[in-house]
Amino acid sequence: MMMPTPLRLMKTAQMAVMAVLAVLATLMPMPMTGGGVAFAQTEKITITEGSIEPTPIGIADFTDETGKPGVLGRQVAEIIANDLNGSGMFRSEDSAYLIPPPSDPSIKPDFSEWAPLGVKALLVGSATENSNGMIQIVFILWDVVTEREIIAGEGEVSEVGLRRISHQIADLVFESWTGDSGYFDTRIVFVEESGPADKRVKRLAIMDQDGHNPTYLTNGSSLVLTPRFSPLVQEIAYLDYFNDEPSVYLMNVSTGRSELLGSFPGMTFAPRFSFDGKKLIMSLAQNGLTDIYEMDLATQQQRQLTNSPSIDTSPSYSPDGDKIVFNSDRGGSQQIYVMDSNGRNVRRISFGKGRYATPVWSPRGDIIAFTKMHKGEFFIGVMNTDGTGERLLARGFLVEAPTWAPNGRVLMYFKQNPTNEDGSGGESYLYRIDITGFNERRMITPSFASDPAWSPTLP
Amino acid sequence: MTSKLQDLTERKKQQRRAEQEKEKKKQEAKAKLNKLLEKQAKKKQDTADADRQEAEEKIEDLIGQALNTPRKTSGALGATVIDQLRNHLAICWSPPPGAAGADSLIVDIIVRLNNRAEVQDVEIVDKARMNRDSTFKAAARAARRAVVDCSPLPLPLDNHDTWKELQFEFDPRFITRS
Numbered sequence: 001m002m003m004p005t006p007l008r009l010m011k012t013a014q015m016a017v018m019a020v021l022a023v024l025a026t027l028m029p030m031p032m033t034g035g036g037v038a039f040a041q042t043e044k045i046t047i048t049e050g051s052i053e054p055t056p057i058g059i060a061d062f063t064d065e066t067g068k069p070g071v072l073g074r075q076v077a078e079i080i081a082n083d084l085n086g087s088g089m090f091r092s093e094d095s096a097y098l099i100p101p102p103s104d105p106s107i108k109p110d111f112s113e114w115a116p117l118g119v120k121a122l123l124v125g126s127a128t129e130n131s132n133g134m135i136q137i138v139f140i141l142w143d144v145v146t147e148r149e150i151i152a153g154e155g156e157v158s159e160v161g162l163r164r165i166s167h168q169i170a171d172l173v174f175e176s177w178t179g180d181s182g183y184f185d186t187r188i189v190f191v192e193e194s195g196p197a198d199k200r201v202k203r204l205a206i207m208d209q210d211g212h213n214p215t216y217l218t219n220g221s222s223l224v225l226t227p228r229f230s231p232l233v234q235e236i237a238y239l240d241y242f243n244d245e246p247s248v249y250l251m252n253v254s255t256g257r258s259e260l261l262g263s264f265p266g267m268t269f270a271p272r273f274s275f276d277g278k279k280l281i282m283s284l285a286q287n288g289l290t291d292i293y294e295m296d297l298a299t300q301q302q303r304q305l306t307n308s309p310s311i312d313t314s315p316s317y318s319p320d321g322d323k324i325v326f327n328s329d330r331g332g333s334q335q336i337y338v339m340d341s342n343g344r345n346v347r348r349i350s351f352g353k354g355r356y357a358t359p360v361w362s363p364r365g366d367i368i369a370f371t372k373m374h375k376g377e378f379f380i381g382v383m384n385t386d387g388t389g390e391r392l393l394a395r396g397f398l399v400e401a402p403t404w405a406p407n408g409r410v411l412m413y414f415k416q417n418p419t420n421e422d423g424s425g426g427e428s429y430l431y432r433i434d435i436t437g438f439n440e441r442r443m444i445t446p447s448f449a450s451d452p453a454w455s456p457t458l459p
Numbered sequence: 460m461t462s463k464l465q466d467l468t469e470r471k472k473q474q475r476r477a478e479q480e481k482e483k484k485k486q487e488a489k490a491k492l493n494k495l496l497e498k499q500a501k502k503k504q505d506t507a508d509a510d511r512q513e514a515e516e517k518i519e520d521l522i523g524q525a526l527n528t529p530r531k532t533s534g535a536l537g538a539t540v541i542d543q544l545r546n547h548l549a550i551c552w553s554p555p556p557g558a559a560g561a562d563s564l565i566v567d568i569i570v571r572l573n574n575r576a577e578v579q580d581v582e583i584v585d586k587a588r589m590n591r592d593s594t595f596k597a598a599a600r601a602a603r604r605a606v607v608d609c610s611p612l613p614l615p616l617d618n619h620d621t622w623k624e625l626q627f628e629f630d631p632r633f634i635t636r637s
Contacts, residue, residue: 043535044567045544046628050552050605089555095488116495117488120553120604143600145608146581150600178555179597 007137007155007168054091055177057084058119058144060101062127062137067103072135072162073127079166080123080173082210083184086441087174087410088434093117105138111147119144123173127162134158137165141173151176163212164458171457183405184209187455188412189227189236189253190430192216193448204238206253209405209454211444217256226270229455231363231406232277236453237261239268248282250297253455262300264293275319275363281305283313283326292326292343305343314358317341318365318385325349325359325368325385336370338385349387358401361385364408367435371400371413380413382435393437397426403454410434412443414450536614536621543613552605554631555597564598566629570606574619578610584626602629 064070084090125139171182207214223241266286310330336350354374419425430443567584
């Protein structure tokens with residue numbers, strides 16, 4: 001059970017003073033120069049070129065009661081640096097630890113010490129134990145160039161909550177600097193695999209998005225597949241093959257309790273939530289046909305959306321719920337199609353070489369992630385919702401099942417590379433990559449892992 | 460036993476490598492600090508030069524007033540100066556990449572400069588949006604950071620009146636093109 005950590009933003013004295021100065025500045029007339037007539041240049045100069053690169057940031061170890069970097073403070077700084085570096089949007093400067101941070105975050109840092117490191121942003125803070133045995137966290141993010149305060153906040157946690165509050169600070173740094181929503185205070189559900197190939201045990205497991213705190217959600221007595229998080233609450237839909245019969249289950253992650261969701265004729269595959277969390281969409285194989293169905297979670301009523309002799313599978317809603325992307329072999333080879341949410345107006349959007357599978361609509365609505373197979377290799381890629389602008393981000397012998405971080409900036413998937421020349425052997429692991437195609441990182445899991453699904457931001 | 464010894468040797472090697480790495484980082488940081496000191500010294504020299512120029516302009520003004528002929532000013536900035544400004548600011552400007560809706564994140568700012576072309580003040584024109592739209596706020600901060608980071612701007616120092624207040628439009632649509 002995850003407890004929300006109380007992290008609140010501060011309007012510090014410095015921020016208040018700056019606000020007053022800004023008001024005064026608007027009231028004061030501009031100083032006159034030269035012959036006594038102020039001449040304003042009205043020509044507007046448009047700047048259309050810049051650079052796109054990760055922001056160099058200094059993350060100082062948080063200070064303790066003595067005003068010096070402490071053990072807890074170092075942990076906090078490391079968690080935040082790891083989060084921000086993994087986003088591809090920041091690059092923490094390692095040598096920042098050589099510069100002693102201010103003994104208290106309320107003291108304005110001496111920026112001339114940090115600027116030579118090339119850092120544009122600086123995070124300072126403190127982690128001190130109070131009389132209740134709780135840890136008091138204070139942080140301030142500075143713009144090193146303009147010497148302005150960007151955001152400040154404070155919170156109180158037990159030692160158990162230290163990782164979580166650090167992720168929340170990383171989220172605030174990310175959000176205030178990029179203007180985009182953060183995703184560090186989230187979790188990943190996945191299928192954890194152990195044992196030999198002929199006696200494989202597959203269990204549902206959950207961990208923080210940085211791979212910490214893994215725990216099991218099922219005991220491995222039945223085969224579980226394709227877990228999917230609800231975009232709104234801490235609930236997972238998944239397939240459980242009990243007695244070789246696949247059934248769709250819904251699990252409350254906080255209580256660990258599962259309920260069987262209706263019963264379907266034939267075989268069901270790949271259930272996925274709508275973005276409002278009210279419906280599930282899945283494919284259903286019956287009498288040799290595989291079509292797409294949706295299910296209203298409140299009434300458990302099902303509706304058939306496609307009706308074709310082809311195999312239609314892997315459906316995923318657009319964030320506004322108006323469209324559905326899925327893959328189908330109706331045109332001969334497996335390709336990606338988009339249709340209206342009532343099943344009408346089906347049109348193919350993938351036209352590249354190879355076969356396409358598992359399309360997933362980004363939570364931002366702008367792009368679709370997919371798996372592609374071409375010339376014996378697998379790829380994870382993204383394309384615009386009309387199929388243009390295809391970009392391949394990751395490749396391997398087998399890469400599959402992309403899942404989006406809730407802000408639509410980072411993808412996670414699993415990858416398996418064979419250990420034998422004939423293509424056999426090898427185990428699967430989880431990887432993630434940001435949508436610029438850099439920073440592919442392997443996630444550390446207790447054992448082999450597949451089928452990741454990203455949670456929404458934690459409550 | 461042998462393997463333990465090997466372990467120890469390996470660990471010692473690793474420690475030594477870590478220490479060497481640490482020392483290397485220290486040296487790098489020192490080098491960066493030295494660079495800053497040099498930069499500061501140069502800035503001081505530049506400031507002294509500019510002070511002298513300011514004094515010369517003041518004298519020119521006084522002479523002009525005494526003779527009732529104002530110091531000459533030119534009109535708009537030339538195309539060459541504007542190109543120089545664009546190239547200069549492109550180096551310092553790093554808008555948040557991939558921000559949703561780059562099309563609508565164009566930021567207008569007014570920059571006030573002293574006669575050494577140093578940025579004195581940056582005003583975000585759309586303050587209301589700055590307060591309500593966090594994505595725009597991040598884009599506006601990046602524009603402000605660019606001009607402050609690039610200060611002083613490459614401008615003809617003898618023509619302060621023509622550029623003491625400049626309006627810039629930072630258009631981040633190049634992000635979606637790349």
